[in-house]
Amino acid sequence: MTIRKTVRYIFLATAVIVVVIIAGGFIHSHAEENLPTSPIQSPDVWQARQQLVWEEFTALARAQVAEQERVQQAADAEEAADVALIQSGDQPAMLRESDREDQLIRSIIQGCDPAVAMQLPAVVELSWPLSGPMKVTSPYGERLHPIIGEEAFHRGVDLRARYGSPILAPADGIALYTATKTEYGNMLVVLHGEGIATVYGHLWKFAVHPYERVTKGQLLGYTGNTGFSTGPHLHFEVRQDGVATNPLEWLPPIETTGEGAVSQ
Numbered sequence: 001m002t003i004r005k006t007v008r009y010i011f012l013a014t015a016v017i018v019v020v021i022i023a024g025g026f027i028h029s030h031a032e033e034n035l036p037t038s039p040i041q042s043p044d045v046w047q048a049r050q051q052l053v054w055e056e057f058t059a060l061a062r063a064q065v066a067e068q069e070r071v072q073q074a075a076d077a078e079e080a081a082d083v084a085l086i087q088s089g090d091q092p093a094m095l096r097e098s099d100r101e102d103q104l105i106r107s108i109i110q111g112c113d114p115a116v117a118m119q120l121p122a123v124v125e126l127s128w129p130l131s132g133p134m135k136v137t138s139p140y141g142e143r144l145h146p147i148i149g150e151e152a153f154h155r156g157v158d159l160r161a162r163y164g165s166p167i168l169a170p171a172d173g174i175a176l177y178t179a180t181k182t183e184y185g186n187m188l189v190v191l192h193g194e195g196i197a198t199v200y201g202h203l204w205k206f207a208v209h210p211y212e213r214v215t216k217g218q219l220l221g222y223t224g225n226t227g228f229s230t231g232p233h234l235h236f237e238v239r240q241d242g243v244a245t246n247p248l249e250w251l252p253p254i255e256t257t258g259e260g261a262v263s264q
């Protein structure tokens with residue numbers, strides 16, 4: 001028994017040594033042979049490659065962000081230059097700024113989160129955004145701009161209003177944007193259902209915040225005389241998918257008096 005056991009152990013130990021030597025030689029030779037082209041990557045190589053891919057990706061993303069910032073800074077500088085020219089009465093600068101602000105409103109409306117826009121109820125009819133007798137002092141369309149002094153498309157109607165008159169939501173919606181711009185002055189954009197938006201210009205102050213839900217008749221702000229404005233009034237626009245339309249086509253009909261004045 002003892003001899004047979006000893007023999008078995010010697011045999012086993014020899015077998016183990018032989019296996020270790022063969023395996024060691026195999027791994028060693030293969031590791032040397034295949035290192036440059038091995039399709040099997042060690043975790044370290046894989047990690048290093050992932051790191052490289054990630055660094056390339058972040059470098060690209062950084063370059064894109066830097067390019068966007070450069071374009072935005074150039075646009076801001078152009079606008080600042082135009083705003084300075086406007087101070088000295090430069091009319092082409094006023095027209096450029098007017099187009100710029102129109103584009104801004106379009107991009108705000110078109111860039112609204114579709115999930116938010118889809119929740120808004122369809123607009124059946126808009127109501128007038130001011131209370132009491134209404135007078136359209138300047139209609140929608142081509143006109144001689146009172147400040148720019150040139151033919152400039154009027155993207156809305158001007159409604160007569162005393163300074164600080166309450167502006168009321170013409171339909172349910174969401175206050176999308178408030179800003180102080182050179183042409184529009186204190187400006188508010190409200191989004192309603194089905195891509196309809198209303199825009200209010202030259203406000204004295206706002207009574208709503210961006211992304212606040214508004215219901216028809218709710219106070220939005222107060223009329224003023226900010227921006228390109230020759231006296232207190234409300235500049236009111238109705239836009240479809242960002243593009244200005246004639247507000248009178250959306251509003252209830254009003255009586256027209258002899259001098260073109262209209263009252264409710």
Ligand SMILES: [Zn+2]
Pocket residue numbers: 138154156157158234235236
């Ligand atoms: Zn106007």
